[in-house]
Amino acid sequence: xxxxxxxxxxxxxxxxxxxxxxxxxxxxxxxxxxxxxxxxxxxxxxxxxxxxxxxxxxxxxxxxxxxxxxxxxxxxxxxxxxxxxxxxxxxxxxxxxxxxxxxxxxxxxxxxxxxxxxxxxxxxxxxxxxxxxxxxxxxxxxxxxxxxxxxxxxxxxxxxxxxxxxxxxxxxxxxxxxxxxxxxxxxxxxxxxxxxxxxxxxxxxxxxxxxxxxxxxxxxxxxxxxxxxxxxxxxxxxxxxxxxxxxxxxxxxxxxxxxxxxxxxxxxxxxxxxxxxxxxxxxxxxxxxxxxxxxxxxxxxxxxxxxxxxxxxxxxxxxxxxxxxxxxxxxxxxxxxxxxx
Amino acid sequence: xxxxxxxxxxxxxxxxxxxxxxxxxxxxxxxxxxxxxxxxxxxxxxxxxxxxxxxxxxxxxxxxxxxxxxxxxxxxxxxxxxxxxxxxxxxxxxxxxxxxxxxxxxxxxxxxxxxxxxxxxxxxxxxxxxxxxxxxxxxxxxxxxxxxxxxxxxxxxxxxxxxxxxxxxxxxxxxxxxxxxxxxxxxxxxxxxxxxxxxxxxxxxxxxxxxxxxxxxxxxxxxxxxxxxxxxxxxxxxxxxxxxxxxxxxxxxxxxxxxx
Numbered sequence: 245x246x247x248x249x250x251x252x253x254x255x256x257x258x259x260x261x262x263x264x265x266x267x268x269x270x271x272x273x274x275x276x277x278x279x280x281x282x283x284x285x286x287x288x289x290x291x292x293x294x295x296x297x298x299x300x301x302x303x304x305x306x307x308x309x310x311x312x313x314x315x316x317x318x319x320x321x322x323x324x325x326x327x328x329x330x331x332x333x334x335x336x337x338x339x340x341x342x343x344x345x346x347x348x349x350x351x352x353x354x355x356x357x358x359x360x361x362x363x364x365x366x367x368x369x370x371x372x373x374x375x376x377x378x379x380x381x382x383x384x385x386x387x388x389x390x391x392x393x394x395x396x397x398x399x400x401x402x403x404x405x406x407x408x409x410x411x412x413x414x415x416x417x418x419x420x421x422x423x424x425x426x427x428x429x430x431x432x433x434x435x436x437x438x439x440x441x442x443x444x445x446x447x448x449x450x451x452x453x454x455x456x457x458x459x460x461x462x463x464x465x466x467x468x469x470x471x472x473x474x475x476x477x478x479x480x481x482x483x484x485x486x487x488x489x490x491x492x493x494x495x496x497x498x499x500x501x502x503x504x505x506x507x508x509x510x511x512x513x514x515x516x517x518x519x520x521x522x523x524x525x526x527x528x529x530x531x532x533x534x535x536x537x538x539x540x541x542x543x544x545x546x547x548x549x550x551x552x553x554x555x556x557x558x559x560x561x562x563x564x565x566x567x568x569x570x571x572x573x574x575x576x577x578x579x580x581x582x583x584x585x
Numbered sequence: 586x587x588x589x590x591x592x593x594x595x596x597x598x599x600x601x602x603x604x605x606x607x608x609x610x611x612x613x614x615x616x617x618x619x620x621x622x623x624x625x626x627x628x629x630x631x632x633x634x635x636x637x638x639x640x641x642x643x644x645x646x647x648x649x650x651x652x653x654x655x656x657x658x659x660x661x662x663x664x665x666x667x668x669x670x671x672x673x674x675x676x677x678x679x680x681x682x683x684x685x686x687x688x689x690x691x692x693x694x695x696x697x698x699x700x701x702x703x704x705x706x707x708x709x710x711x712x713x714x715x716x717x718x719x720x721x722x723x724x725x726x727x728x729x730x731x732x733x734x735x736x737x738x739x740x741x742x743x744x745x746x747x748x749x750x751x752x753x754x755x756x757x758x759x760x761x762x763x764x765x766x767x768x769x770x771x772x773x774x775x776x777x778x779x780x781x782x783x784x785x786x787x788x789x790x791x792x793x794x795x796x797x798x799x800x801x802x803x804x805x806x807x808x809x810x811x812x813x814x815x816x817x818x819x820x821x822x823x824x825x826x827x828x829x830x831x832x833x834x835x836x837x838x839x840x841x842x843x844x845x
Contacts, residue, residue, distance in 0.1 A: 306685060306842075307843075327689070336686075340678075340683040344612060345604070349607070353604055354683075354687060356597065356599060357601075359592055359593030359594075
């Protein structure tokens with residue numbers, strides 16, 4: 245174990261050379277190293293089967309590592325499992341709830357499992373049920389809850405004992421946008437106000453981009469890239485702008501305008517594209533230039549590097565479902581193309 | 586374990602027991618089979634086969650009381666087996682993972698299920714005892730004898746529970762149900778069920794002689810009759826099986842931990 249791993253962070257995560265090999269199977273996790281700072285939201289991004297959940301299972305003591313080491317809140321997951329479990333909360337991919345219990349009964353069960361003093365249990369349960377917006381449904385059996393309600397209850401259950409590190413395994417999969425946004429807000433609040441370290445796995449680029457302070461991209465059991473979303477995107481390159489003139493005859497003029505702002509890059513179909521010399525702040529100037537030249541545009545797209553581009557650059561493949569979750573495309577309304585005035 | 590650790594441990598065990606009983610209460614379909622089986626056997630054996638009690642050299646004082654000894658051990662054992670079903674169902678449906686995550690010392694999970702099973706068993710005992718008394722069962726043992734007899738029932742429950750829990754933890758699927766149930770059924774019926782051990786002949790006689798259930802059954806029947814014999818053997822056999830199957834169950838729990 246390296247020097248870094250020995251210096252236990254109070255509520256951080258330190259992983260070194262972590263491996264999990266299943267019998268007669270490939271290495272689900274193949275020697276990953278990562279560090280999550282206390283109070284940080286760490287997004288663990290990868291496609292299905294990349295090893296995200298297996299990593300979470302090892303870090304939450306549900307699965308022993310085959311090799312390597314991991315310390316959560318300064319405690320070794322392999323040798324101090326009981327102590328680790330006191331420090332962590334986890335909402336796993338499939339909310340493990342009993343359909344026969346009500347939301348409030350789940351809180352009662354969970355507070356007792358964690359050994360909270362009896363006097364505190366009901367109060368703590370009610371407080372968390374209210375925080376996740378389930379007060380009205382608290383006395384209904386969970387079997388009748390929607391997917392979003394189950395996720396919120398699962399999150400509340402993960403918080404009963406005031407964990408210092410929270411693991412969320414694809415917490416918003418299958419949620420509607422409103423439930424997703426409310427869960428994101430709660431996760432951000434936990435990190436910012438309560439100082440909880442959050443380890444969040446997701447396949448949604450947008451989720452990692454918006455929530456995470458830092459992102460680790462995992463593919464085939466290995467970390468392909470790690471850093472802040474902005475730094476990872478910056479590694480890939482500057483944004484590009486793609487335009488399609490309404491009148492093909494004005495294509496050369498349009499190209500001339502575009503080249504003032506950047507260098508030509510391949511574009512799709514009849515469109516023209518340049519990689520911007522500067523950042524996206526020149527976008528307004530580009531629009532004004534086309535406007536003053538009287539060139540009508542059928543579309544204008546800004547292509548900022550996305551985490552999917554990062555994934556593509558690092559692994560040679562697109563992340564599954566990337567298109568639906570994160571796109572820098574900004575198609576103009578057809579009725580009013582740029583330069584139409 | 587310090588005081589705080591002990592409190593957490595027993596709090597977790599109580600929580601598991603509470604949920605087990607809550608689910609029995611809210612889902613009677615889970616509770617009823619464990620009650621119907623013994624009552625069916627009581628009706629079939631003590632009612633339909635009562636003439637067996639007139640067999641020459643059948644020296645037990647009352648055929649219904651004789652059968653009650655078996656019904657008690659059978660009901661107690663089946664109640665233990667049904668806990669294995671609950672554990673397997675919990676793992677299959679994901680609740681097992683919640684329990685594993687939320688419990689710092691995971692043996693508390695097993696203790697919780699066992700405590701829940703014991704409380705369930707009391708209800709079963711009350712019902713089968715009540716029905717047997719209504720059917721005219723004569724009780725000759727005194728209070729201590731009966732306490733000893735029910736204690737043997739409880740130990741049978743723990744034995745079956747540890748056996749089935751070991752399987753449930755290893756397979757973590759309800760498909761393993763027959764593996765939990767069949768060996769217990771077979772062991773129960775390879776004991777002197779219908780007649781005293783002395784009257785057994787043929788291949789069943791040597792099998793029954795080495796079957797550990799025979800010691801429990803003979804002990805329970807002697808206590809019911811108020812003439813305790815072979816009690817040390819019965820308790821010794823139960824303790825030995827609990828020790829062995831305790832290791833089996835805890836190793837199963839360890840396997841469940843290893844499997845994630």
